[in-house]
Amino acid sequence: MSRFQVKKVAVLGAGVMGAQIAAHLVNVKVPVVLFDLPAKEGPKNGIVTKAVEGLKKLKPSPLGVADDAALIQQANYEEHMHLLKECDLVIEAIAERMDWKLDLYTKIAPHVAKHAILASNTSGLSITKLSEVLPESIKPRFCGIHFFNPPRYMTLVELINTPTTQPEVLDQLEAFVTSGLGKGVVRAHDTPNFVANRVGIAGMLSTMKEVENFGLTYDVVDDLTGKKLGRASSGTFRTADVVGLDTMAHVIKTLQDNLSLETDPFYESFGTPAVLKKLLELGNLGQKTKAGFFKKVGRDVMRFELESEEYVPAGQKADEVYARMLKKPAAERLRLLRNAEGAPGQFLWAILRNSFHYAAVHLGTIADNARDVDQAMRWGFGMKQGPFELWQEAGWLEVAKMIQEDIDAGKALCKAPLPEWVFKGPVADAGGVHTAQGSWSASQNKFVPRRQLPVYERQIFPEALLGETSLPDWRIAGTTIAESKALRTWTLDGQVLIASIKNKMHAISPEVMEGLAEAVELAEREYDGMVIWSGDAPFSVGADLEATMPAFAVGGPDAVESIEQELQNLMLRIRYAQVPVVAAIHGMALGGGCELAVYSAKRVAHMESYIGLVEVGVGLVPGAGGLTYIARRAAENMAASTSKDILPFLTEGFTAAAMAKVGTSALESRKLGYLLDSDVIVPHKDELLFVAINEAKSMAASGWRAPHKRLFPVAGRSGLATIKAQLVNMRDGGFISAYDFKIGAMIAEVVCGGDVDAGSMVSEEYLLTLERKAFCHLIAQPKTHERILGMLSTGKPVRN
Known part of the structure; x- marks a missing residue:
């Protein structure tokens, strides 16, 4: 099979989804042309232009860098149909109207390239019905592709075939969506709302129904159904507000219109809830209209009350006893909830029971296997575990018996019994649907393994579900060379050494520092290169403050200076190592984590990497070489230009450090200077280690050598x-506090090289000394202690 290359993509429809899909394509460097109807007045591309401009204002941003909106090519159906022939993939993303979509297909069909894949982004319309209007030559290349909103951040993409879709087309598209766009693909059957929305919206409807049964308020329900339950922090009703109540209503209507009591025994619970009807009547559609189940009035959050049709103060939380129940092991947790005397506990058991019941009854028709259901709920609805995973962890047969007892007692949403495979046969014998052999397929009546596509060879450690014991665990995989409580040093191939930090949030403690220094020495002796990769995000949140403060309490600033000097020496050891050290970054690389990254020979960063020097937030300056890096990079950038004035090259780095600015994507981190143009940005987090190892090997094979130690000029x-003059203006204008001014001035002193002439040549060691002294001075200040204690206790910066 020839390789399917996506050189250019057309997105049809510049609405919310279409424009954001185009934005994400730009993020991953895929050229894209965005189409919509010709504007009735003004420039013909007016509709698209407005949508593209709107992308710059959205929060969270669909673009890695807002200026990249200009890279979206704008088009309309009247003037630019010929551009479709240049596209290898055409994604239709217009409004969810079958008639509109069919009409558009008729118009574009003559212009679609003979090799191109045509895909409809729909949340639930029949893909087979959509295909019927297409010419026979296009039908084999047509399928459904369902992105979840917002496309940049949501992992899930569902692919849906028709009876005429060629299997290799889905394989090709899955490879592109996985590696090219960084998404997790689930193949769904062509049933109403596919997998994630079918199970997820049924779950939301079930939740709303049980809320009425148990008389709970929306804020209490969100408190119970958010992080405490292992789900998205927005809970149930805030999630609905974010998605849009009109969107939710549309998905519900799809279920109502395309299912019946004969095809879905839960059909009677699909009625539009009274509160949702009322909010739609009022035009309160959620976040987009700034009012839905909740709305903000000033700084206060209000919740809607159906009885009065008014908003009342929100903020109620459930009794702490239920939070404690939810921290118990799965089996004990479910028993406690089921037997709870209070309404919140009974409510939680009811919604979990309903989700297990629904997923089991429909597994055979909506998905190929249980893995696809659980991955869909993880990736599409932000769940820590899918329904089958939790059920299996809690004890398969015991939970099954509890569910069936509730069904028999009339407590469940419907009388449909659990399928026979739940109680008898391979699943019952294995204790669940996920096993080393694969996941249970109710339609095939067997366990089926994961799809074996070449793209998945890049995922050395794919995200595993509970019970998938055949998948490797990076914590114990490979050959361990050395291991402590804080760091594991290991290898997969004997060529590249991997260092994995084990501390909470991968904080850099003295033990981590010692282990990394030993790893560099070992890599120089016996390996071609070294990769710093710690598996799960974050890469590192920086120095371990909880370990540093006791040292300060016992030994004062001298003890801290000793630790800082060791950390600085580690950074230089990494920078000047005789083998390439590659930092594989996913999630946050903050403070010392950022410094660890910038002192590596190369960085391989996942798209969603958030990198920055944030020490100001705890009343400190970067002390492990971050400011020295800013000064050196400014000198290097000046040397590559015709300018002789270093200050313009220093300003952005200084500002980023002084304001604790963090890149909101790997792309923005590159603009801030924490990633270089030569660094690699990887769309899929599970490909990070594969790419990093190969970068290290490639650098070694090409004869990589550590840079020379050089003197460089400073601003003086x-x-x-x-x-300082600019800082004075900010302080006097009330934009920063007096203590912020003090810290900012100390940062400026380090990056400018202190009291020396402009253009003076300095060494890294000289600046590191200034940096260390500033750090140690600040750590002795009471206001810094306030900021550190505030961060450790609340996780939020204190401004004093």
């Missing part, structure tokens, strides 16, 4: 005076 006292 004149640059320092300029920056």
